[in-house]
Amino acid sequence: xxxxxxxxxxATSTRSGQKVDGVGCQTQAKEVVKYHIHIHVAIYVDGRxxxxxxxxxxxxPPLIERYPSGDxxxxxxxxxxxxxxxxxxxxxxxxxxxxxxxxxxxxFFDVWNQPLGPSRVGPARGAVTVYENGRSLAGNPRNTxxxxxxxxxxxxxxxxxGYRPVSFKVTGGCGEGTTSCSVxxx
Numbered sequence: 001x002x003x004x005x006x007x008x009x010x011a012t013s014t015r016s017g018q019k020v021d022g023v024g025c026q027t028q029a030k031e032v033v034k035y036h037i038h039i040h041v042a043i044y045v046d047g048r049x050x051x052x053x054x055x056x057x058x059x060x061p062p063l064i065e066r067y068p069s070g071d072x073x074x075x076x077x078x079x080x081x082x083x084x085x086x087x088x089x090x091x092x093x094x095x096x097x098x099x100x101x102x103x104x105x106x107x108f109f110d111v112w113n114q115p116l117g118p119s120r121v122g123p124a125r126g127a128v129t130v131y132e133n134g135r136s137l138a139g140n141p142r143n144t145x146x147x148x149x150x151x152x153x154x155x156x157x158x159x160x161x162g163y164r165p166v167s168f169k170v171t172g173g174c175g176e177g178t179t180s181c182s183v184x185x186x
Contacts (some may be wrong), residue, residue, distance in 0.1 A: 002070045003051045008043055009122040011055035011073070012155050013113040017080050021107045024098075025059065025080035035100040037148040038170045039093045045124040046157040052093070056112045059084025084108045084146070092170065095146060105130075105152065106142025116142050126157030134163050 009185055017025045024034070043050050055062055055073035063076035072088050076079035083097040084107060107144055109116035118140055130141040131153040137144060144152060151166045 001138040002088055003049065005049045005051050007089065008045070008050040009114050009125065010055075011053040011058075011086070011111075011112075012060075014056055014059065014094045015082070015111060015113055017059050020082070021110045023080045023083050023103070023111055025057075025105050026098075027080050028075045028077065032098045033096045035095065035097040037146070038168075039095070039148075039150040039152060040091045040166050040168050041093055042091055042151075042153045042164065042166060043121065044153070044155045044161045045121070046126070047159045047161055048125075051089045052086050052091055054086050054088040054090075054136045056108075057082035075132060082111045082155040084111050091166075092168070093146060096117075103146040104142060105146065106140075108146065109142070121154055121156040122159045127160075129155040129160055131155075131163040136163070 015025070019025070031135040037137060040054055043052070052070055055058050058073050058081055059079040061076060064078055065074070070088060074087060081096070083095060084103060085094050085096070086092065087094060093108055106116055114122040116122070119125060121128055121141070128141050130137045131149055132144055132147070141154065153163055155161055171182045
């Protein structure tokens with residue numbers, strides 16, 4: 001589901017194709033995907049939901065498919081796609097890597113070129129609480145693992161909203177006439 005709330009920050013802050021924290025960027029012609037998982041991320045700033053924009057981790061000029069409900073970003077002929085990226089503003093991080101490996105929320109934010117730490121999430125400042133699959137995590141939010149089918153919630157500032165369960169599944173035709181990569185599980 002595409003959220004009708006403001007973006008935390010624009011996707012244009014994405015890096016330009018150089019390797020970031022060991023995360024590569026591949027052109028469509030050279031893309032090899034042997035590890036493909038999805039993680040849902042919800043972000044609340046001072047009690048209000050904001051979203052991850054579509055196009056994080058896709059270098060300019062992206063291929064953009066326009067739909068009445070929003071844009072779908074993909075890799076085109078002259079850009080590259082980082083192994084950690086978003087296609088639409090539905091909260092789904094796509095991990096599409098050439099081999100199975102561990103990734104973190106910090107790596108995703110670094111690909112996005114946005115700060116993430118105990119008192120900052122992108123441009124938002126304040127106390128940060130991170131939940132993964134309903135469990136409050138201690139420590140630096142950068143270390144939060146991106147787990148298959150994981151649901152991450154980030155609260156920054158006050159009031160904190162507390163964990164709000166999310167259930168999702170990624171549709172098989174993501175981007176082929178669809179307006180989102182996820183649909184509620186049910």
